[in-house]
Amino acid sequence: MIGQTTLDDFYQRNSAPLPEGVAREIGHFNVFEAEKLFDKKTGSRIMPYSRRAYYKISWLQGKSKAEYADKVIDIKQSALLFATPKIPYHWLPADSNQYGMFCIFTPDFLTQGKSGVLLDELPIFQPGQLPVFQLSGEEVKEVEYIFRKMIREIGADYQYKYDLLRNLVLELIHYGQKLQPMSAMSATQNASERISSLFVELLERQFPLESPHQKLTLRTAKDYADRLAVHVNHLNKVLKEATGHTTTEIISNRVIQEAKILLKQTHWSVSEIAYALGYDDLAHFSKYFKKQTNFTPIAFRA
Secondary structure: OOOHHHHHHHHHHOOOOOOOOOOOOOOOEEEEEHHHHEEOOOOEEOOOOOOOOOEEEEEEEOOEEEEEOOEEEEEOOEEEEEEOOOOOOEEEEOOOOOEEEEEEEOHHHHHOOOOOOOHHHOHHHOOOOOOEEEOOHHHHHHHHHHHHHHHHHHOOOOOOHHHHHHHHHHHHHHHHHHOOOOOOEOOOOOHHHHHHHHHHHHHHOOOOOOOOOOOOOOOOHHHHHHHHOOOHHHHHHHHHHHHOOOHHHHHHHHHHHHHHHHHHHOOOOHHHHHHHOOOOOHHHHHHHHHHHHOOOHHHHHO
């Protein structure tokens, strides 16, 4: 469940008032017209969103690019893009002639319905996918109709409007799954920089740990390589060249950094900290922490 602060921050950062009647308690959903949130003077999007918190479906009109690790997708005119919190990407508009629509929603919005949809089990949201789909003129009309219907329904007084909006989100998801993905361009000369940047973004997105019941989901080099849809050896080569450290070393250093923060700034037990950081064996965590810092966790906390 996405916290109140995160939703408030989302709307505050984008000067977008929360419309009356938009639900919070059943999982969040909202829909926007992209051109109203695009700065045509600077040619930049002014609608950042928390990819840790939200799923997003965008109907894009205008020339732009979507960058995924070592792959770049060239959008020449019309496309449907699906974004999951687990797969980082960058969207780069080519000019100020950008318009379209997008909706954002939290996972619990879809689990509220009778179908109880688990988003991460759907093919379109699987790691390694490139969920950007070229749209023909006829397909643009169909997708635009769904988004326009969302706009109408979210402002309506219909008692069951969120059930209807869930169905419209699912219709977009299934529409996308029936389309063939756009071809990714060949890796460019800055692909290594992009992989490094997205790796760091994925790594930092794991933190801060806010509860002893929370556990790191990405722990190994292979976990990150799979999420970025690159081979683990290639990821390691890129990071070694860029930083002088292996993937495993970078991950381990960040985990130790978080361990120090948790030991000094929380009242969690050492076993709770070990569990949250992915260590099922307390002795293993204590031994590794001492190897890296010359202190046992208890001594470091004192």
